[in-house]
Amino acid sequence: MNIQFKKGVLEICVLSVLAHKDCYGYELVNEISKRIDISEGTIYPLLHRLKDEGYVTTYLQESAGGAPRKYYRLTESGRKEEHEQKEEWMRFCASVNALLEGKNNAAE
Amino acid sequence: MLQNEQEFTRILKERLEGTLAREEIDDIVSDYSEHFRMGKESGRTDEELCKSLGSPEDIARELKALHLVKKAENSKSCRNIFHAVIATLGLGLFNLVFVLVPFLILLVMLFVIFIVGVLFAVFGPIGFVFSLLQLAGQPAFAIWLNPAAGAFFAIGITTMGLLLIIGDYYLARFFYRIGIRYLKWNISVISGTEEI
Numbered sequence: 001m002n003i004q005f006k007k008g009v010l011e012i013c014v015l016s017v018l019a020h021k022d023c024y025g026y027e028l029v030n031e032i033s034k035r036i037d038i039s040e041g042t043i044y045p046l047l048h049r050l051k052d053e054g055y056v057t058t059y060l061q062e063s064a065g066g067a068p069r070k071y072y073r074l075t076e077s078g079r080k081e082e083h084e085q086k087e088e089w090m091r092f093c094a095s096v097n098a099l100l101e102g103k104n105n106a107a108e
Numbered sequence: 109m110l111q112n113e114q115e116f117t118r119i120l121k122e123r124l125e126g127t128l129a130r131e132e133i134d135d136i137v138s139d140y141s142e143h144f145r146m147g148k149e150s151g152r153t154d155e156e157l158c159k160s161l162g163s164p165e166d167i168a169r170e171l172k173a174l175h176l177v178k179k180a181e182n183s184k185s186c187r188n189i190f191h192a193v194i195a196t197l198g199l200g201l202f203n204l205v206f207v208l209v210p211f212l213i214l215l216v217m218l219f220v221i222f223i224v225g226v227l228f229a230v231f232g233p234i235g236f237v238f239s240l241l242q243l244a245g246q247p248a249f250a251i252w253l254n255p256a257a258g259a260f261f262a263i264g265i266t267t268m269g270l271l272l273i274i275g276d277y278y279l280a281r282f283f284y285r286i287g288i289r290y291l292k293w294n295i296s297v298i299s300g301t302e303e304i
Contacts, residue, residue, distance in 0.1 A: 025143055026143050033160070040162065045171050067145070070142060
């Protein structure tokens with residue numbers, strides 16, 4: 001798939017994963033990269049930006065027998081943003097799908 | 109191609125130095141070292157991890173662009189917006205068209221409006237003085253066909269010049285705000301890499 005297109009949807013993917021549960025960086029990267037083929041390194045600058053914009057906060061938590069991990073959590077405004085972007089994405093996809101199916105029908 | 113974590117971290121640090129603050133660089137680097145640590149714990153090699161992370165140069169470019177746009181947003185100045193635009197340009201050839209061209213067009217437009225405003229504001233008062241001298245019967249200053257009408261015209265030109273300068277200022281502020289929003293959006297959509 002076109003790489004420019006993929007990067008644009010990364011934000012909603014990250015917000016959506018975090019809406020289900022708090023994650024540490026590596027976990028989040030894995031959740032996303034097992035479904036979408038991306039340069040994993042680009043998720044960290046994105047998290048950095050989301051933190052700047054106040055959509056996520058971070059906290060450290062001890063892991064079982066290891067160094068503490070940095071967890072990311074959605075804030076209230078992050079939840080709102082996730083909700084809005086998801087709605088928008090769903091509407092957009094529905095329209096595109098309808099259009100694509102219409103086009104195929106016409107070609108038959 | 110990068111082989112290990114040390115090299116990845118070294119390049120990332122090197123590229124961020126001079127632009128980002130020490131603590132911020134340490135924070136970013138610690139995110140990646142945690143990534144390497146967890147990756148190795150789950151049995152992946154240094155090389156695999158480097159490959160899937162992508163180039164540290166690209167990551168640094170994006171972080172720098174983000175930082176400079178934020179800086180331009182927090183303290184508004186020509187210098188800061190200029191740096192932010194340059195950094196965003198570095199994210200891809202694509203941005204020559206989608207960032208540089210609109211930026212230059214806006215710059216020229218704001219400059220032209222300013223120059224026209226200044227010319228009006230300078231020549232308006234001169235024309236006004238001439239019309240008064242002409243009314244007072246000084247033939248050397250007779251530039252107006254009708255000096256009384258000329259006086260009003262000169263006042264109009266002066267006012268318009270001042271309004272253009274003030275309007276240009278607000279227009280520049282408006283485009284500055286929109287520009288920052290556009291650059292942020294641009295960074296979130298444009299990928300620093302030409303290939304995966």
